[in-house]
Amino acid sequence: MxxxxxxxxxxxxxxxxxxxxxxxxxxxxxxxxxxxxxKFDALHNLSFSIKKGDFIGIIGANGSGKSTLLKILANIxxxxxxxxQVNGKLxxxxxxxxGFNFELSGKENVYLNAALLGLSKNEIDERYQEIVEFxxxxxxxxxxxxxxxxxxxxxxxxxxxxxxxxxxxxxxxxLAVGDSNFQEKxxxxxxxxxxQEKTIILVSHAMPNIEEFCDKVIYLKEGCAKxxxxxxxxxxxxxxxxxxxxxxxxxKENEDFIKHEETDKRWGSQEMVIDDCELVNSDNKPIYVFxxxxxxxxIRIKHVCHKDIDNPSFGIKLYNxxxxxxxxxxxxxxxxxxxxxxxxxxxxxxxxxxxxxxxxEYHLTGTVGSRDGKLFYxxxxxxxxxxxxxxxxxxxxxxxxHTISIS
Amino acid sequence: MEKSKWKYYFEITMALARTDFKLRxxxxxxxxxxxxxxxxxxxxxxxxIFTLIMRFPVEHYQIYxxxxxxxxxxxxxxxxxxLASIFSKANLVSKVxxxxxxxxxxxxxxxxxxxxxxxxxxxxxxxxxxxxxSPSMLFFPFYLIALYFVILGTSLILSVLYVRFRDLSHIxxxxxxxxxxxxxxxxxxxxxxxxxxxxxxxxxxxxxxHYSRTIFLNADIPAFKYNxxxxxxxVGILLIGYFxxxxxxxxxxxxx
Numbered sequence: 001m002x003x004x005x006x007x008x009x010x011x012x013x014x015x016x017x018x019x020x021x022x023x024x025x026x027x028x029x030x031x032x033x034x035x036x037x038x039k040f041d042a043l044h045n046l047s048f049s050i051k052k053g054d055f056i057g058i059i060g061a062n063g064s065g066k067s068t069l070l071k072i073l074a075n076i077x078x079x080x081x082x083x084x085q086v087n088g089k090l091x092x093x094x095x096x097x098x099g100f101n102f103e104l105s106g107k108e109n110v111y112l113n114a115a116l117l118g119l120s121k122n123e124i125d126e127r128y129q130e131i132v133e134f135x136x137x138x139x140x141x142x143x144x145x146x147x148x149x150x151x152x153x154x155x156x157x158x159x160x161x162x163x164x165x166x167x168x169x170x171x172x173x174x175l176a177v178g179d180s181n182f183q184e185k186x187x188x189x190x191x192x193x194x195x196q197e198k199t200i201i202l203v204s205h206a207m208p209n210i211e212e213f214c215d216k217v218i219y220l221k222e223g224c225a226k227x228x229x230x231x232x233x234x235x236x237x238x239x240x241x242x243x244x245x246x247x248x249x250x251x252k253e254n255e256d257f258i259k260h261e262e263t264d265k266r267w268g269s270q271e272m273v274i275d276d277c278e279l280v281n282s283d284n285k286p287i288y289v290f291x292x293x294x295x296x297x298x299i300r301i302k303h304v305c306h307k308d309i310d311n312p313s314f315g316i317k318l319y320n321x322x323x324x325x326x327x328x329x330x331x332x333x334x335x336x337x338x339x340x341x342x343x344x345x346x347x348x349x350x351x352x353x354x355x356x357x358x359x360x361e362y363h364l365t366g367t368v369g370s371r372d373g374k375l376f377y378x379x380x381x382x383x384x385x386x387x388x389x390x391x392x393x394x395x396x397x398x399x400x401x402h403t404i405s406i407s
Numbered sequence: 408m409e410k411s412k413w414k415y416y417f418e419i420t421m422a423l424a425r426t427d428f429k430l431r432x433x434x435x436x437x438x439x440x441x442x443x444x445x446x447x448x449x450x451x452x453x454x455x456i457f458t459l460i461m462r463f464p465v466e467h468y469q470i471y472x473x474x475x476x477x478x479x480x481x482x483x484x485x486x487x488x489x490l491a492s493i494f495s496k497a498n499l500v501s502k503v504x505x506x507x508x509x510x511x512x513x514x515x516x517x518x519x520x521x522x523x524x525x526x527x528x529x530x531x532x533x534x535x536x537x538x539x540x541s542p543s544m545l546f547f548p549f550y551l552i553a554l555y556f557v558i559l560g561t562s563l564i565l566s567v568l569y570v571r572f573r574d575l576s577h578i579x580x581x582x583x584x585x586x587x588x589x590x591x592x593x594x595x596x597x598x599x600x601x602x603x604x605x606x607x608x609x610x611x612x613x614x615x616x617h618y619s620r621t622i623f624l625n626a627d628i629p630a631f632k633y634n635x636x637x638x639x640x641x642v643g644i645l646l647i648g649y650f651x652x653x654x655x656x657x658x659x660x661x662x663x
Contacts, residue, residue, distance in 0.1 A: 014661065075504040078657055090504075098502040101426060103433055108426075115422035116503050118415050 003087060004168050004199040005050040005073065010082035012043040012068055012223075042068040044223040045082075050216075052088070052167075053197035057204065057214035057231065059238055064220040066203045070170050073201065088167030088199065091117065095172050097157035102146035106137060109145055110160055117164040127163050134185070135159035155182055162189050168199040187212075207235055268378040272309050272341070274366045276302040277384050288386045290355055297353045297386075301366050303378075305345040311338050312377065314349045317365040319382060320397065326357065332371060356401070358394040361387045419505050423496075423513035427488070428520050442521040443528055446473075446480045453593045465595055467624055473532055474623060475592035475616050477525040482558055482612055483583045485518035489562020490569050490579055497663040507656055508649075511566045515559050533623065541626035549634065550619050553641035557611050560641075560648030567655040570662050591616065611640040 015037040043065045050056050058066050071077045074090065099116045100109050110131055114124045132138055135155045140148065148156070190213055193200060204210055210217060210231065217234035219227040221241075227234050278301075280286050281294035290297055299316060315330030329351065331338055341347060363382035369375055392399075432438045450473050457463045457472070465471050492514035493500060493507060500507050569575045590613050596604055607613050614637050618629045628634075 071501075076501060076660055095502050099499045101430065103430055104426065108429070112422050112426050115418050116499070116505070120414060120418050 060220035091166035424516035485558035490565035556641035560644035563648035
């Protein structure tokens with residue numbers, strides 16, 4: 001069995017100094033202080049091997065060490081520990097448009113970039129036409145790169161990059177550039193490379209691409225290989241992991257949202273105030289991000305009475321991101337009976353709304369006023385923000401329960 | 408494989424040097440002429456001062472001075488480009504692997520292009536003067552190579568240190584300023600008391616300039632001993648530069 005790449009017990013430690021020392025002054029003033037570092041293992045004890053002709057995907061969350069691994073494979077970083085063996089010519093191609101200079105024309109950049117990718121001048125001369133044709137930028141080759149759109153930039157970069165002659169290709173998020181037409185073209189190139197049995201290592205967040213091209217996937221988590229194996233299985237594990245993580249993430253997001261409070265307008269006599277608000281889902285779990293799983297949005301508003309008040313009316317209004325009022329209700333309109341309250345009383349009002357909203361941010365306004373609507377005790381305009389995240393596609397702003405029958 | 412690797416390195420170096428050179432005068436009206444104008448201006452000013460005002464009694468002073476100026480200019484520019492070379496190509500060297508020494512070499516190559524243009528002007532001056540050709544002039548490439556080694560060695564040291572200490576560009580600027588005055592560029596060592604000469608000759612630039620003048624103006628090649636000193640100095644600086652570069656290069660990218 002021939003391996004293209006063998007990685008054995010690879011560890012990469014970054015030292016993050018607590019103070020920076022870039023200038024001599026900083027260096028000298030810090031000379032007698034002990035320099036302290038935070039050690040951080042971007043990669044930890046990683047071992048794997050890649051067979052010749054394999055198309056390998058590397059997946060993992062941001063900061064899991066994917067790019068560090070690629071940079072070590074590409075010889076840009078030196079490993080702190082462990083060995084790496086590479087058999088075959090490795091492409092130095094990590095990112096699109098490396099070495100592109102905005103002051104040079106498209107043509108000059110093609111020559112520079114191709115030279116960096118290991119093509120000799122003669123080879124570039126030969127392939128220049130092909131590169132230009134592929135990029136569909138015939139008319140712009142004499143234009144300076146700084147006048148290119150970002151789409152043109154990546155198209156040109158990709159067109160040069162695929163010309164590289166190497167047995168092992170390293171690619172960091174290079175798929176899916178340009179419009180759908182160009183993307184299809186890129187994919188064709190990938191299929192071709194795959195047919196030519198090149199060893200390809202692709203780092204990507206785009207699972208569909210990984211699924212389509214990769215035979216095997218390395219799933220990195222916090223610098224360790226969480227799983228290495230056939231694409232389907234690893235992606236499944238990654239997704240499951242991510243769902244759990246997403247829930248953790250939601251919790252964090254929920255926390256962030258709480259800080260949003262009390263930034264907006266508030267008025268009223270303050271005889272009765274809106275003190276607190278809690279959003280919970282149907283399981284009674286306080287959250288600020290509602291997903292498909294939450295069929296109800298429960299809004300609990302705590303009011304504190306500072307004066308004796310008879311039969312107030314409580315209400316809410318719901319706005320979407322574009323400030324459009326989506327929904328409003330009051331106890332008065334809904335004919336919910338309220339009581340007489342005396343100073344010091346706490347009143348909790350719970351509104352239960354079906355989660356029919358489309359994804360986005362929503363702002364909640366809470367009101368409490370006199371029954372006749374003439375006097376407001378407290379009005380808190382958009383004092384709570386929450387969001388809806390649904391995977392299900394909703395056409396329109398509301399997903400109303402409905403039936404369709406055909407006769 | 409081995410051969411194509413060297414070819415690849417060569418191609419990269421040339422591509423980088425070309426880009427460097429192209430971009431340097433990019434967008435300026437006079438473009439490449441600046442490579443000539445700059446040293447000629449320095450020459451013009453010094454010439455005016457020292458022939459009209461101070462009246463240096465040196466034969467062929469314009470040739471004497473111009474040679475000193477273009478050699479010094481090569482050294483100053485080369486090391487300044489070299490110093491910034493790695494830092495200014497941060498996005499490149501952290502994305503693509505190729506030996507980083509090539510970036511430094513490329514920067515000195517692009518300074519060499521400037522020097523060659525300057526040297527052509529110098530040749531014109533020589534032809535226009537009443538100096539006749541002497542075979543000793545053919546020895547000049549030796550000093551040129553020595554000079555290039557000094558520049559490259561110095562650049563290698565400066566380039567890796569600069570990534571760590573950004574002060575270095577200012578310090579180096581001052582050093583060059585001082586070096587300009589302590590190198591016999593516009594004056595002759597005759598005006599310096601003899602007991603200080605050995606200090607002046609510690610400066611390899613002083614030797615290279617002095618001996619170059621000897622072969623151009625005195626139709627004579629300096630003794631073997633002196634050439635050996637130049638050789639040892641220049642190769643020594645290159646080797647020291649190379650080893651310092653090798654040592655500090657290892658985790659350099661993480662400092663960028």
